[in-house]
Amino acid sequence: MAKKDQIAQRLEQLLPQDAICRDENYRAGVILAARLTADKLRAALQACEEAGFFLECITGLDFTDAMELVYHLNCYEPGSRIALRLFCQPGDTPPSIGDIFPAALWHEREVHDFFGIQFKDNPDLRALLLPDDADYHPHLKTFGKTHAYLKWEDVYGKIK
């Protein structure tokens, strides 16, 4: 069975029914996007690691009503990229996945640098790209000059 179907099965077992959205047309560059909650994050990523995926990147997004973390994972077969999305509020501490994917250690440090999101159990959250004494989080929309600061629905619409 292709890896993307394998992981789709595992995620369907793990998450509620309407949390997964599959897109065969690969319009946004992903075959499936799944909405997670913080308690399911580690289990979902553990499933990805066992299925042979690698972590491409962790991106932070800032909206007026929430912040979002997007985990993109891919495997070595064509057309298999998946996106796992997690909402978090300012002050939340999502669990770190540094022991499942060591690549996440630096990605989480970068997200912490730029957005101020603290990751629980990350052994080392020093500044990665900013100077050591920086006390600002540049990618927040309230910092510096930015063009738009919108709600999540204004950008994505009602569906995930």
Added chain:
Amino acid sequence: MAKLNDEAVSERLYSLNLGPQHPSTHGVLRVLLKLDGEYIVEADPIIGYGHRGHEKMAESRTYEQFMPNSSRIDYLSGLIYNHGYTLAVEKLAGIEVPERAKYIRVICAELNRISSHLLWFGTYVMDLGGFTPFLYAFDDREMILDILDRVTGSRLTYSYCRFGGVNRDIDAEFVSMTRAFVKRLRSRWSDYHNLVTKNVIFINRTRNVGVIKPELARLFGVTGPNLRGSGIGFDMRKIEPYEVYDRFQFDIPTGNNGDALDRYNVRLEEMEQSCRIIEQALDQLPDGLYRNEHVPFKVKPPKGEVYFSFESARGLTAYYLVSDGSSTPYRLHVRVPSFGNLQVLTDVLTGTMVADAISILGSIDIVVPEVDR
């Protein structure tokens, strides 16, 4: 390998700073090493000395205004990054590209890939102590820069691609210069192999040095020639062909052991495969428009996101673009291959000697402003 005495180990560890100003011209990388004699116990890369705020800049510029930035993220494969950015926006906005423009972009991207690998070749052997191949490589590279300079106007940081095509058409002189260049480069392989590949000192400094096992590469997100040197043939041009890459025949070279010598061989072979792609593209080059005339002056992609990945000279690169329907991106995140490639060194450098560390650092082929964005 050193056997550490368990008692009083921390008193015998010596902290050494490698960088941020050091002769290997990779940029401003600093690696904090903890040494036990000549062996590295812990390696901690400290980055951020080249951070310029590209992603924040993207949030206050229009899509067209970000084009020069895309070239400066990784200046050695500037045209490939330009190309990828243009493809990402075209995918999101649904812009059509004429056939001739696609072929032109692919030819220029492959020329850029060869020039990046040539520069890596020259600087890597210079790091190991040999100065002559640097001059040979730069001589060949100047020929590529002449070709690209004629058509794009710039030698290093290009802004050649536009949404819907390219800025200027290529002429017959470009085609003949490129064919002459491919012929000349092929005649140089014997020089390079005689100078470097068969050199005993080079082989001793790169064989079994810096072995990256495939499992380790997967956990750290290593891509590009580093991953292919470890045996996994993962190249976005073959796995998810974009533009017209599916019309060409070319191979993906892989190595067996994952050591520095394998990575070197993979890159040299990739240059030859790029030559093959260029030749086939020149043969198939159609006539027609070089730019889509009906693209609006200020591109406004619809609301939504796109994650577009392509293969740069260093590995899998991706633009993650979130658009709110206006002419400015809401969020632009660049996934750079050197991020994972550098992070794997925290694992690979432990237990090696300092001299081997320089060889490993060079063989990974990182560009630090790309890591820092």
Added chain:
Amino acid sequence: MAPERVEPVIKFALLDEILNLARANSLWPMTFGLACCAIEMMAAGASRFDLDRFGAGVFRPSPRQSDLMIVAGTISKKMAPIIQTLWDQMPNPKWCIAMGNCAISGGPFEVEGQYAIVPGAHLIVPVDIYVPGCPPRPEGLIQGILALEDKITGGEKKNYLRRFRRAGGKS
């Protein structure tokens, strides 16, 4: 009160001229490539645009052995104290060339809301010559080095080891 220049008691004008001639024609740059301009600096030292013919091709990695710092690339705020340290480590007489738009004034990265860079090398070290371009062609860097040589010797006519006229050069 302005500090007084310490003048040597006995002046040898001819010796000064000879020393300046020697310093100008054997500048030893320090490899200080920060970003994209570093590649053009390397190309200027390579075989086509040879810097060795001007005596300036010996790139020293250590600041203590060099007398010219070519700041090539964008200076980020994290890097600025290090540039200061390196400049202080260089022995006198020393000169500085700011190569590229980023080192002159922040270049393409100097935008409203920029938080990460220092807009110009002149804010950190005293710059002698500015070489504009993004990145400047290696010929541009060579023109900058020749202009610095003229500055050291006090004019093109006094640079007896030079056998050509520099375009745009003043005597």
